[in-house]
Amino acid sequence: MTDIRVRIAPSPTGPLHLGTARTALFNFLFARHTGGTFIFRLEDTDQARSSVEFERDILDGLHWLGITWDEGPAVGDEPERGTFGPYRQMARVARYAEAADRLLAEGKAYYCYCTPAELDAERKRQEETHEPTRYNGRCANLTLAERAAFEAEGRRPVVRFRVPRSRVIAFDDMIRGHVEIDTDALGGDLVIVRSDGTPLYHFTVAVDDAAMAISHVIRGEDHLSNTPKHILLFEALGVAVPRFAHLPLILNPDRTKMSKRKSQTAVADYRAQGFIPEGFVNYLALLGWSTGTEEEVLSSAELVEKFDLATVNKAGAVFDRERLEWLNGQWIRRLPPDDLVNRLRPFLQAEADAGRIDWLPTDEEIRSLLPVVQERLPVLAKVGELIGFLFVKDLDPDLALLVPKRWDVATTSVGLEAARRTIAATGEVAWEAEEIEAPLRRLVEDRGWKAGDLFMAIRVAVTGRTATPPLFDTMVALGYERTLARLDRAIEKLGAQAASST
RNA sequence: GCCCCCAUCGUCUAGAGGCCUAGGACACGGCCCUUUCAAGGCUGAGAUCAGCGGUUCGAAUCCGCUUGGGGGUACCA
Numbered sequence: 014m015t016d017i018r019v020r021i022a023p024s025p026t027g028p029l030h031l032g033t034a035r036t037a038l039f040n041f042l043f044a045r046h047t048g049g050t051f052i053f054r055l056e057d058t059d060q061a062r063s064s065v066e067f068e069r070d071i072l073d074g075l076h077w078l079g080i081t082w083d084e085g086p087a088v089g090d091e092p093e094r095g096t097f098g099p100y101r102q103m104a105r106v107a108r109y110a111e112a113a114d115r116l117l118a119e120g121k122a123y124y125c126y127c128t129p130a131e132l133d134a135e136r137k138r139q140e141e142t143h144e145p146t147r148y149n150g151r152c153a154n155l156t157l158a159e160r161a162a163f164e165a166e167g168r169r170p171v172v173r174f175r176v177p178r179s180r181v182i183a184f185d186d187m188i189r190g191h192v193e194i195d196t197d198a199l200g201g202d203l204v205i206v207r208s209d210g211t212p213l214y215h216f217t218v219a220v221d222d223a224a225m226a227i228s229h230v231i232r233g234e235d236h237l238s239n240t241p242k243h244i245l246l247f248e249a250l251g252v253a254v255p256r257f258a259h260l261p262l263i264l265n266p267d268r269t270k271m272s273k274r275k276s277q278t279a280v281a282d283y284r285a286q287g288f289i290p291e292g293f294v295n296y297l298a299l300l301g302w303s304t305g306t307e308e309e310v311l312s313s314a315e316l317v318e319k320f321d322l323a324t325v326n327k328a329g330a331v332f333d334r335e336r337l338e339w340l341n342g343q344w345i346r347r348l349p350p351d352d353l354v355n356r357l358r359p360f361l362q363a364e365a366d367a368g369r370i371d372w373l374p375t376d377e378e379i380r381s382l383l384p385v386v387q388e389r390l391p392v393l394a395k396v397g398e399l400i401g402f403l404f405v406k407d408l409d410p411d412l413a414l415l416v417p418k419r420w421d422v423a424t425t426s427v428g429l430e431a432a433r434r435t436i437a438a439t440g441e442v443a444w445e446a447e448e449i450e451a452p453l454r455r456l457v458e459d460r461g462w463k464a465g466d467l468f469m470a471i472r473v474a475v476t477g478r479t480a481t482p483p484l485f486d487t488m489v490a491l492g493y494e495r496t497l498a499r500l501d502r503a504i505e506k507l508g509a510q511a512a513s514s515t
Numbered sequence: 516g517c518c519c520c521c522a523u524c525g526u527c528u529a530g531a532g533g534c535c536u537a538g539g540a541c542a543c544g545g546c547c548c549u550u551u552c553a554a555g556g557c558u559g560a561g562a563u564c565a566g567c568g569g570u571u572c573g574a575a576u577c578c579g580c581u582u583g584g585g586g587g588u589a590c591c592a
Contacts, residue, residue, distance in 0.1 A: 023592090024591080056592065058591095062592090129589095132589090140516075143517090144517090145588090186520095189520070189521090192519075192520080200518095200587095205590095207590045215592095218592090234585085234586065234587095236586095237519065239587070261521085262585075268585070269585070296527095299528080303527085305529070306539095307529075309541095326528080327522090328522065329521075329586090330528090331527075333526050333527060333541070333542085335541060336527060338541090340541085346554080385553095387554095450550090453550095463550095471550090478551090481551065482551095483549095
């Protein structure tokens, strides 16, 4: 039993973001490494932008990554687990109201009747006179009569939390060390409840972290400047202040905070492109952290074992897709065959759905292709490009590709015809890679050709591509009859070309 | 504007005062392997450790300043 409790608190206002996934992962690694408890809480108080679809996407995405939590929604087959719930903020509104009332009663907060338009005007004025933009405290000490007058005007108040003047808030960030921020830089008294009665982020996060006994707040650096607000709120609420750890941001190539506009940020998109959880998690963990050794291909279990917040970097990290693909390929190569077959199936199904292949191979067929496929896949979605030609009825090879660089149409024609005869002579019973290769090499030698030229012509005739898995294995997979048929088709096409050019 | 954070190859990073003529990985070039593409092996190029001042016998590592970058500054989260 340990009292370490950490949480991920995503807002369902968009699909699962890479940055959220990374923050979740670091919380998860910290919790598992220390034997602490990991909590999932949904911050859905922005009702205008929240949706259940996004909620689903976030839950699915984290599950896919193998990031599991001990308390929160969707744990195992339970809709919700944990004794600190509910874990969805809209189901906790009564608690925020109660907390707000308490702050109000204690004079730590007050009703503010300023309208957004008035606030905007004030902010604009401050900007023009180069004053720091902050709430001017106009409603900080309203009399009952003044309040009544505003109410009579039909104004609905917000609740503002009193931020003390000129006090230095200091905390020891587990990643950044000692940080001090003056409360004068906080923008004045802070709105904690909207005029429609719904609570705001800074308030809910403090109320919930307190209620859920969160011991360590591990989140993105974008929250660093807001931390004093939370500390003030924890103090006002009369609860212990948790420890903080602010993770470096994930960056666009131009080193700005990673955004949808400039980068691919949705985890679901990476999943659809054939990244696998092992590779993705490995990559994310190494964005801003390293073991301090030269090991880089690390399983989730190894990450848990080695993870340490103290060695997390301070500087932001540019997201590098090439490195992600390399790491993903490393993990694909390590997958057991049956496992890989299962993971490939949906991608082949997608090829079929898109009409790029005419039928779906069986598991046995996929499995037999693994030796030539596994090391050629940086991402699973590349499988169609790699072996799709095996599952199409008709192939129409491009003439320009069919004729090898050093050959002309006539030579290619002669070459393929000779190859066709040689291959046909191999026969269906001896249809194995070595059996096909040996006579073709003899043919090449007899005619004084270069093996590469003939093989390239055959490759294009049989696959339609210049880059394929090993040719003879490919032909075996294609089958005797279909190989000959494709060679015939290519020969025919070359013949037509020869005729038309004379 | 104000506040906060950050700063080692293009990118991710190792580096916690001498082990650094700065190591690894991705990407890039070459070679090997080879029927193409990969994978793998070897190898090369790539960083005046942002700059300037200190501290020290000694600094990428400690301190200060400057510069640059980023983040925050909502009735978003």
